[in-house]
Amino acid sequence: MSNTRVKVTIRCNRCGEKFTLRGRKERGRVDTGFKQCLCNNAADFEIEEES
Numbered sequence: 591m592s593n594t595r596v597k598v599t600i601r602c603n604r605c606g607e608k609f610t611l612r613g614r615k616e617r618g619r620v621d622t623g624f625k626q627c628l629c630n631n632a633a634d635f636e637i638e639e640e641s
């Protein structure tokens with residue numbers, strides 16, 4: 591299996607809210623299940639991976 595668990599920090603570029611989630615990295619893409627911010631922003635984020 592090539593799935594790797596990663597901790598991801600997502601910061602909303604609209605309201606500045608930060609979310610720390612645990613995701614799974616699959617083929618270079620991180621899947622956290624994160625849908626949208628509290629301010630309804632669903633596209634404008636800064637995503638940072640931590641190992």
Ligand SMILES: [Zn+2]
Binds near residue numbers: 631
């Ligand atoms: Zn937001």
